[in-house]
Amino acid sequence: MHAVVVVESCFGNTSKVAEAIVEGLRSTGAEVETFAAGSAPHRLSADLVLVGAPTHSMGLPTSATRSQAVQKGGTAVASGVREWIDHVETLDGRVVAFATTTGGFLAGSASKAIVKALKRRRIPAERGTDFTVKGTPGPVADGELDRAREWARTLHA
Numbered sequence: 001m002h003a004v005v006v007v008e009s010c011f012g013n014t015s016k017v018a019e020a021i022v023e024g025l026r027s028t029g030a031e032v033e034t035f036a037a038g039s040a041p042h043r044l045s046a047d048l049v050l051v052g053a054p055t056h057s058m059g060l061p062t063s064a065t066r067s068q069a070v071q072k073g074g075t076a077v078a079s080g081v082r083e084w085i086d087h088v089e090t091l092d093g094r095v096v097a098f099a100t101t102t103g104g105f106l107a108g109s110a111s112k113a114i115v116k117a118l119k120r121r122r123i124p125a126e127r128g129t130d131f132t133v134k135g136t137p138g139p140v141a142d143g144e145l146d147r148a149r150e151w152a153r154t155l156h157a
């Protein structure tokens, strides 16, 4: 199986989750490539394409929420998953979204927003799962990286 992971991260937590997902997929024998959303190809063909982002203002990061993240000590991200979806040309394969959130009833979810944004581009995608971080800068909550590895193994059909 050939899998591609496209990820955006301001504080590094979603990247850590993506790394755990890559480890889980590789443990099943999958070949995996990872791209930061800002440098991901606009034409992708793979058995599995995983798209992940941090939840900002209950959805996908925007340039405004990324600036707020920088003010809180995050890394500047010029272009992320939102922009990648806007410019994607072809996306062949099973597409599954994941996200990080601080959890709770009003957290919202970037994975939900990813599925919606892809749908607008007529690209079918499934909502995968969300992983919890302990507050805006993180870290990833206890056990979540193990859960990400396990979840990734279930994706190897």
Ligand SMILES: Cc1cc2nc3c(=O)[nH]c(=O)nc-3n(C[C@H](O)[C@H](O)[C@H](O)COP(=O)(O)O)c2cc1C
Pocket (backbone or CB within 6 Å): 008, 009, 010, 011, 012, 013, 014, 015, 053, 054, 055, 056, 057, 058, 059, 065, 066, 068, 069, 072, 074, 100, 101, 102, 103, 106, 107, 108, 133, 135, 136, 137, 138
């Ligand atoms: C501007 C901003 C808005 C945020 N809004 C939400 C939100 O609506 N719901 C939520 O669960 N987390 C929210 N967060 C917390 C992020 O989800 C958290 O910083 C992120 O998951 C960390 O991932 P990263 O390290 O990959 O950037 C927000 C963070 C920032 C900077």
